[in-house]
Amino acid sequence: MFGGYSLLRIKTKSGTVRITDTKNFPVSKTIAAALVEVEPGGMRELHWHPNTAEWQYYLQGSARMGVFGASGQARTFDFAENDVGYVPFAMGHYVENTGNATLRFLEIFKSDSYADVSLDQWLALTPPELVKSHLNADQQLMQALRKQKLPVVPA
Numbered sequence: 339m340f341g342g343y344s345l346l347r348i349k350t351k352s353g354t355v356r357i358t359d360t361k362n363f364p365v366s367k368t369i370a371a372a373l374v375e376v377e378p379g380g381m382r383e384l385h386w387h388p389n390t391a392e393w394q395y396y397l398q399g400s401a402r403m404g405v406f407g408a409s410g411q412a413r414t415f416d417f418a419e420n421d422v423g424y425v426p427f428a429m430g431h432y433v434e435n436t437g438n439a440t441l442r443f444l445e446i447f448k449s450d451s452y453a454d455v456s457l458d459q460w461l462a463l464t465p466p467e468l469v470k471s472h473l474n475a476d477q478q479l480m481q482a483l484r485k486q487k488l489p490v491v492p493a
Contacts, residue, residue, distance in 0.1 A: 345373075352380030353440075353490030360450040370452040374433070374490070376401075376441040381434040381493040384457040387427070390449040394423035394433075399441030405431040417443075430457060434493050456487045 346357040359370035406412040435441040462483035
């Protein structure tokens, strides 16, 4: 509970994401946030946010974030406790736990709602013929795609 409201909690074998926005904390009209915990060997899956940029604050552990954009643009950043990260609007990214302890960080958004798009789920829900032809994907890759969103996965 937080201020009398329950946070949305998504737990996987590799970590947990706790989300708050206007859906579960009505007073939050201009900010949404998630507390992300990633266990060693895990990562916040490849995803992007379709509604706003992301600010991050690293509370504990060490991380590597990859950010990618159009035309092959990509950057990789390393973070530790008390570091601040930023992902521009709609740019794909992942955050990997590079340490031996639980990684904890906040994802913060200037929005009344939390929204993310999982690359894995998006590909799984796209007609298979399109994915195969555009990515030259084999059947093994197609079968590995998950239709269910798992925000924290094994790295």
